[in-house]
Amino acid sequence: MKKEPTALSTASVPTISQLEKEYHQFIVAHDHPCIMAQSVFKMGAVELHSYNSFGTKKTARNLVADIQAYVDGYDWESNDFVTFLAVFPTAHFTSETAFEKQLWEQLQHIHESDTKAWDETVSNNPEDDTFSFSIAGKAFYIVGMHPNSSRIARQTPYVTLAFNLHWQFEKLRKMGSYDTVKQRIRERDKALQGSINPMLEDFGSSSEARQYSGRKTEKEWKCPFHHTS
Structure with missing residues (x-):
């Protein structure tokens, strides 16, 4: 099987400042x-990190440490949100299936490197409707993006994982703005692409695992992730 190329040399890897601008x-x-x-992004409330490899155990250990620090420093009393963005400038994928495969390999390694218990507010079974990924004891909704995604909104400059705390969605619900924000985003996505992402479902309607890669998964698709005790 032909492997996906990893294109950029280390000499051409952009700095954090350059990535933030892009x-x-x-x-x-x-x-x-x-x-x-x-x-x-307008508020500068993005914690952007760059990693040398995608899908590896070493990157998983670094990600767990960085996300733990992000969680420890989060202001849980504030109504302002901060997003954690992991960028992989040297990774490159020409197909969505190859990206999806390596995304789940990376998430599996993250889970196996994480010493904190799974967030009890969500399921650890990717087949459950209430599944969400847990890191450092907190549930995250993960958005996988790359330049060759079929969804225009996910065609980031480089391979990217956005880690969005589920707590943020619950905060929006308490503020009474969740449904309005959700509807506006879906309308804008439809205006951009002509349709909303067919994988999008509200939390609790179906497993959000299908949404992470951005690919339109087949009905028989099974998430490769396995929770370990």
Whole structure:
């Protein structure tokens, strides 16, 4: 089987400052349909990290440490949100299935490197309707993105994983703005692409595992992730 190339040399890997500018351009200047993403970028409320490899155990250990620090430093009393963005500048995929496969390999390694118990507010079974990924004891909704995604909104400059705390969605519900924000994002996504992402479902309607890669998964698709005690 032909392996996906990893294109960039280390000499050409962009700095964090360069990445921040490129992602600000992608989200704000290009009027990204996700108004929440626009909001955090405009406020500078994005914690962006760059990693040398995608899908490896070493990267998993680094990610767990960085997300633990992010969780420890999060202001849980504030109504302002902060997004954790993991960027992999040297990774490259020409197919969505190859990206999806390596995304789940990376998440499996993250789980196996994480010493904290699974967030009790969500299921650890990817077949359950209430599944959500847990890191550092907190539930996250993960958005996988890459330049060759079929969804325009997910065609980031580089392979990227956005880690969004489920707590943020619950906070929006308590503030009474969740449904309005959700509807606006879906309308803007439809205006951009002509349709909303067919994988999108509200939490509790079906497993969000199908949504992570951005690919339109087959009905018989089974999530490769396995929770370990």
